[in-house]
Amino acid sequence: MKIINNENTFSILFFLILFIIIYFVNFFVGSAIFERTVTNLFIYIILVVGLQVFMGNSGILSFAHIGFMSIGAYSSGLLSMPIKMKGFVLRDLYPIFENVAFDPILSILIGGIFTAIIAAILTLPLMRLNDAAAVISSFALLMVIHSIVVGWSAVTNGPRTFFGLPKATTLEIALIFSFLTVIFAFIYKNSKFGLLLRASRDNDIAAESIGANIVYLRWFAIIASAFLAGIAGGLWGHFITSFSPKSFYLKETFLVISMIIIGGSFTVTGAIAGALLVTIGYEFLRWTEKVIKFSDVITFEFIGLTEIVLSITIIIFLITKPKGLFPFKEIGDTINKIIKKE
Amino acid sequence: MKLSCEKITVDFVGLRALDQVSLSVKTKEILGLIGPNGSGKTTLLNTIGGQLKPTKGNIFKDNLDITEFTPQHRVKNGLARSFQIVRTFDSLNVFENIKSASLVSNMNYSDKIKFCDEIISYLNLDRIKHVLANTLNYGDRRRVEIARAMATDPDFLLLDEPAAGMNDDESEILLTMLREIPNKFNLGILIIDHDMSLIMKLCDRLHVLDSGKTIAEGLVDQVKTHPDVVKAYLGEGFKNENA
Numbered sequence: 001m002k003i004i005n006n007e008n009t010f011s012i013l014f015f016l017i018l019f020i021i022i023y024f025v026n027f028f029v030g031s032a033i034f035e036r037t038v039t040n041l042f043i044y045i046i047l048v049v050g051l052q053v054f055m056g057n058s059g060i061l062s063f064a065h066i067g068f069m070s071i072g073a074y075s076s077g078l079l080s081m082p083i084k085m086k087g088f089v090l091r092d093l094y095p096i097f098e099n100v101a102f103d104p105i106l107s108i109l110i111g112g113i114f115t116a117i118i119a120a121i122l123t124l125p126l127m128r129l130n131d132a133a134a135v136i137s138s139f140a141l142l143m144v145i146h147s148i149v150v151g152w153s154a155v156t157n158g159p160r161t162f163f164g165l166p167k168a169t170t171l172e173i174a175l176i177f178s179f180l181t182v183i184f185a186f187i188y189k190n191s192k193f194g195l196l197l198r199a200s201r202d203n204d205i206a207a208e209s210i211g212a213n214i215v216y217l218r219w220f221a222i223i224a225s226a227f228l229a230g231i232a233g234g235l236w237g238h239f240i241t242s243f244s245p246k247s248f249y250l251k252e253t254f255l256v257i258s259m260i261i262i263g264g265s266f267t268v269t270g271a272i273a274g275a276l277l278v279t280i281g282y283e284f285l286r287w288t289e290k291v292i293k294f295s296d297v298i299t300f301e302f303i304g305l306t307e308i309v310l311s312i313t314i315i316i317f318l319i320t321k322p323k324g325l326f327p328f329k330e331i332g333d334t335i336n337k338i339i340k341k342e
Numbered sequence: 343m344k345l346s347c348e349k350i351t352v353d354f355v356g357l358r359a360l361d362q363v364s365l366s367v368k369t370k371e372i373l374g375l376i377g378p379n380g381s382g383k384t385t386l387l388n389t390i391g392g393q394l395k396p397t398k399g400n401i402f403k404d405n406l407d408i409t410e411f412t413p414q415h416r417v418k419n420g421l422a423r424s425f426q427i428v429r430t431f432d433s434l435n436v437f438e439n440i441k442s443a444s445l446v447s448n449m450n451y452s453d454k455i456k457f458c459d460e461i462i463s464y465l466n467l468d469r470i471k472h473v474l475a476n477t478l479n480y481g482d483r484r485r486v487e488i489a490r491a492m493a494t495d496p497d498f499l500l501l502d503e504p505a506a507g508m509n510d511d512e513s514e515i516l517l518t519m520l521r522e523i524p525n526k527f528n529l530g531i532l533i534i535d536h537d538m539s540l541i542m543k544l545c546d547r548l549h550v551l552d553s554g555k556t557i558a559e560g561l562v563d564q565v566k567t568h569p570d571v572v573k574a575y576l577g578e579g580f581k582n583e584n585a
């Protein structure tokens with residue numbers, strides 16, 4: 001299967017250059033707050049591009065993604081947490097975990113694999129479902145994962161904060177994982193599996209008639225997607241170093257879904273653009289909220305502006321540009337066309 | 343090679359859509375399946391393609407009973423089809439539509455691509471090779487569907503009204519293309535169409551259905567003058583004029 005064509009190479013190169021530019025902009029700005037935002041952005045790109053792998057190619061909206069992220073965050077944290085912290089944070093921890101403290105990056109990778117295995121087990125029966133049934137069952141899956149995380153105090157510290165993770169995720173590490181994710185997403189999309197899954201997204205009956213096994217194609221995609229969500233969770237956990245089940249629920253789910261809807265779920269370019277634009281918008285709104293709060297223009301407490309604006313933006317997009325900013329064409333297709341013309 | 347249906351019966355709620363229909367097609371042969379609207383032609387094609395399970399009866403590819411096979415499994419056994427209601431992959435371009443179908447075949451990758459290109463130029467799709475399917479006109483979409491079915495490298499091609507929605511020139515061109523396919527690609531064709539002049543010119547044999555029952559079968563000239571066929575078609579023409 002030839003998967004590296006011109007268009008793909010151009011897309012991947014474009015994002016490599018973009019990521020490097022972002023990196024250097026951060027370097028010259030030299031502010032800790034800015035660096036924090038940029039690192040978060042790269043983690044969100046892994047998350048949204050990972051979601052694109054399943055949702056974009058299969059056409060099925062999935063709410064479970066942030067649930068997978070939490071599995072990656074907690075499982076990698078459990079492995080990497082220093083031994084003396086463990087006695088402190090997790091009083092009822094099972095003895096086998098008491099004396100392990102792996103390297104954080106290794107823990108993040110194992111967390112991703114663990115998430116993929118859990119996804120493989122949980123999602124196979126769901127892969128037959130279409131449309132509303134598929135969406136609702138993915139939502140149910142998010143609730144199941146959330147409930148388990150809240151309830152399983154021995155390894156998660158329950159609804160309380162899970163803290164004491166080593167701060168291992170740097171901007172550079174987030175950038176590298178992010179770029180590898182982008183390469184994977186492009187290769188997958190143009191592989192045999194990606195092409196057949198996209199065919200089934202457009203017309204399931206016709207896809208079966210050319211030999212596509214839709215259940216397995218979707219299953220493979222959601223396993224890969226969950227792996228990436230798990231990695232993103234692990235990276236985020238080792239960046240923020242303390243979190244609770246609340247960090248992985250409806251608000252965050254809505255955020256990634258809005259990123260992919262605004263950018264366009266059919267394309268990797270769209271997923272990245274969505275993550276970028278929503279992050280910029282989010283930071284701008286947060287700043288506005290703060291300015292309003294301290295300026296005494298409005299005397300009552302002004303919270304939730306960000307959520308309102310994000311919700312309205314999504315509604316506007318769903319009405320006017322339901323397939324997002326990049327509905328079908330990747331950035332590389334456009335570059336290829338421009339180059340050919342000259 | 344031979345594809346055969348034996349005594350296929352299909353019951354829908356309150357309706358027997360097919361009643362003990364048997365037919366067979368051989369390699370390099372073109373069999374026309376005709377009959378008035380609602381006579382069960384598409385239903386028969388769906389049972390052969392695996393989109394629908396027959397209530398009774400069996401389908402054989404040579405001596406292999408494929409009645410219980412899934413559609414995916416049937417493609418691997420050499421059956422490919424197009425649909426009466428077009429089902430192109432609309433967000434993929436023409437080449438990707440066809441390439442996706444070639445993935446099941448046993449060829450190696452570069453042969454697959456060569457084969458796709460051969461089909462594309464045979465069906466005159468070169469000009470629109472990189473165009474998204476959702477921007478194509480009806481006639482082009484129908485040819486993309488035929489090309490897609492052919493890309494699976496089938497032994498039998500099942501076509502459900504491939505000329506529907508085409509103008510006279512387009513269907514004339516399609517006719518010439520279809521005529522040569524069995525020999526050029528070494529396969530058999532089972533084709534449904536309501537355009538009688540196209541069917542008469544194209545097919546070696548005809549099989550006529552009316553209300554789910556076989557009313558005639560045989561060589562084109564024999565069937566054309568068969569009293570039941572004349573009656574069924576006059577009846578339909580009469581109905582259409584009053585509609």
Ligand SMILES: Nc1ncnc2c1ncn2[C@@H]1O[C@H](COP(=O)(O)OP(=O)(O)O)[C@@H](O)[C@H]1O
Nearest residue numbers: 354355359377378379380381382383384385386
């Ligand atoms: N899925 C279905 N459920 C119920 N009735 C059906 C279904 N599909 C077809 N029919 C009925 O079966 C009969 C045969 O339909 P069809 O095979 O589409 O006819 P044709 O292709 O010859 O025009 C028609 O009366 C049609 O209404």
Ligand SMILES: [Mg+2]
Nearest residue numbers: 383384385426
């Ligand atoms: Mg029909």
